[in-house]
Amino acid sequence: MTRENATGRGLNAVEVRGLVKHFGETKAVDGIDLDVREGTVMGVLGPNGAGKTTLVRMLSTLLVPDAGTATVAGYDIVRQPRQLRRTIGLTGQYASVDEKLSGRENLYMIGRLLDLPRARARQRADELLERFSLTETAKRAAGKYSGGMRRRLDLAASMIGRPSVLFLDEPTTGLDPRTRNEVWAEVHNIVADGNTVLLTTQYMEEAEQLARELTVIDRGKIVAEGRVPELKAKVGGRTLEIRPVEQGDLAPMAEALSERGLDGVGGATPDERTGIVTVPILSDEQLTAVVGLLAARGFPIADITTHLPSLDEVFLAITGQKATHQDEYSHEEAAA
Numbered sequence: 160m161t162r163e164n165a166t167g168r169g170l171n172a173v174e175v176r177g178l179v180k181h182f183g184e185t186k187a188v189d190g191i192d193l194d195v196r197e198g199t200v201m202g203v204l205g206p207n208g209a210g211k212t213t214l215v216r217m218l219s220t221l222l223v224p225d226a227g228t229a230t231v232a233g234y235d236i237v238r239q240p241r242q243l244r245r246t247i248g249l250t251g252q253y254a255s256v257d258e259k260l261s262g263r264e265n266l267y268m269i270g271r272l273l274d275l276p277r278a279r280a281r282q283r284a285d286e287l288l289e290r291f292s293l294t295e296t297a298k299r300a301a302g303k304y305s306g307g308m309r310r311r312l313d314l315a316a317s318m319i320g321r322p323s324v325l326f327l328d329e330p331t332t333g334l335d336p337r338t339r340n341e342v343w344a345e346v347h348n349i350v351a352d353g354n355t356v357l358l359t360t361q362y363m364e365e366a367e368q369l370a371r372e373l374t375v376i377d378r379g380k381i382v383a384e385g386r387v388p389e390l391k392a393k394v395g396g397r398t399l400e401i402r403p404v405e406q407g408d409l410a411p412m413a414e415a416l417s418e419r420g421l422d423g424v425g426g427a428t429p430d431e432r433t434g435i436v437t438v439p440i441l442s443d444e445q446l447t448a449v450v451g452l453l454a455a456r457g458f459p460i461a462d463i464t465t466h467l468p469s470l471d472e473v474f475l476a477i478t479g480q481k482a483t484h485q486d487e488y489s490h491e492e493a494a495a
Contacts, residue, residue: 170196170197171194171195171196171197172195172196172197172198172231172232172323172324172355173193173194173195173201173218173229173230173231173232173324173355173357174193174194174195174229174230175191175192175193175194175214175218175227175228175229176192176227176228176229177190177191177192177226177227177228178190178191178192178193178214178217178224178226178227178228178229179191179224179225179226179227180210180213180217180222180224180225180379181225186379187210187213187379188210188213188214188217188224188379189210189378189379189380190226190227190379190380191210191214191227191376191379191380191381192381193214193374193381195324195355195357196355196371196372197353197355198350198353198354198355199350199355199356199371199372200346200350200355200356200357200358200369200370200371201355201356201357201358201370201371201372201373201374202358202359202360202365202366202369202370202372202373202374203215203357203358203359203360203373203374203376204359204360204361204363204366204373204374204375204376204474205359205361205375205376205377205478206361206377206478207361208378209376209377209378209379209478210376210378210379211328211359211376212251212252212328212329212359213379214359214376215249215326215328215357215359217229217236218231218236218326218357219231219244219247219249219326220236220240220243220244221249223237224236224237231243231246231247231324232246232247232323232324234246245273245320246320246322246323246324247322247323247324247325247326248317248318248319248320248322248324248325248326249317249325249326249328250313250314250316250317250325250326250327250328250330251328251329252328252329252330252332255313255316256301256309256312256313256316257301258300258301258302259300259301259302260300260301261297261298261299261300261301262288262293262296262297262298262299262301262304262308262312263284263285263288263297263298265301265312265316266280266283266284266287266288266312266315266316266319267280267281267284269316269319269320270283270284270319270320273319273320275319275320280319283319284319285297287315287318287319288315290315290345290348291311291312291314291315291345292311292341293308293311293312293315296308306333306334306335306338307334307335307337307338307341310330310331310334310338310342311341311342311345314330314342314345318349322354323353323354323355324354324355324356324357325349325354325355325356325357326356326357327346327356327357327358327359328359329359329360329361330342330346330358330360331343331360331362331365339362339365343365343368343369346358346369347369356369358370363470363471363474364470366387366470367387367470370387371386372384372385372386373385373386373387373390375390375474375477375478377477377478382477382478383473383477387470390470390473390477391470391473393473397439397440397446397465397466398437398438398439398440398465398466399437399438399439399440399446399449399463399464399465399466400435400436400437400462400463400464400465400466401435401436401437401438401449401453401460401462401463402434402435402436402460402461402462402463403434403436403458403459403460403461404459404460404461405459406431406434408458408459409429409430409431409434409436410429411458412427412429412436412453412458413427413428413429413436414427415452415453415456415458416436416438416449416452416453426438426439440465446465450463
């Protein structure tokens with residue numbers, strides 16, 4: 160069961176220890192440990208074939224792990240699957256609604272499958288149709304919905320049972336930017352209501368927009384984890400960008416910083432086009448040393464900023480692969 164705080168509420172909505180899953184000779188998930196705090200979004204990143212979808216399928220009881228343990232919303236994924244399914248929602252990479260049924264019929268059917276009384280199932284369907292801006296098309300067959308409308312209907316379907324934990328497996332795959340923003344807004348609303356979200360994605364912007372913390376998986380193992388700024392700081396540190404008041408100070412400033420040989424500070428590079436000197440640094444102490452040196456040498460500074468590497472750069476540095484943003488399953492995940 161999850162750990163509890165002084166109020167008796169669990170600190171973690173999801174706890175995973177040593178989770179393993181094989182597909183033949185392939186170890187798709189290889190001893191993963193993971194904690195997801197209540198009321199937050201955990202972003203799970205990784206290249207195709209990393210094991211992200213396999214992990215989600217185990218946590219949502221669609222696959223049985225070969226080893227390890229996990230609890231979701233306080234329920235063991237192996238010993239208490241029926242209870243667990245009533246407390247979670249799942250949205251996969253592809254909309255799973257029935258194309259022949261209308262939007263309202265899809266939601267009503269799922270409500271009834273969750274044992275909601277008829278009146279309550281109708282009420283809940285109407286509530287979600289309004290929330291996801293689908294009321295006007297509620298009677299239209301889902302097969303005639305646009306891709307964005309189907310994705311919103313799929314999200315609504317996952318919310319019928321008021322899940323405390325929602326699994327979103329690459330939920331914006333194939334969506335246009337406007338519809339993607341709409342989905343992001345709904346995820347923010349879901350978390351604001353106190354729910355917990357585990358999100359798998361290869362969209363770096365999506366991870367930064369939504370996730371409080373990130374876990375990077377590669378070849379079934381966790382290779383990095385932490386908040387976005389922490390992960391960026393682990394990969395190449397920061398770049399200090401200094402704009403002198405006088406353009407003529409660019410070269411002398413860069414030369415002074417390079418000659419000084421500040422401990423751990425990389426070489427300074429002047430850019431005549433931008434009027435900026437860039438200096439790689441790894442710590443706040445180095446930043447202070449750079450600023451102190453420039454002040455001691457009498458260089459007036461117009462502006463100074465720090466730049467962290469992008470999340471795309473972090474992903475490439477950690478996994479050795481660029482984020483592909485492609486809509487495909489790995490061979491081991493497809494086998495599931």
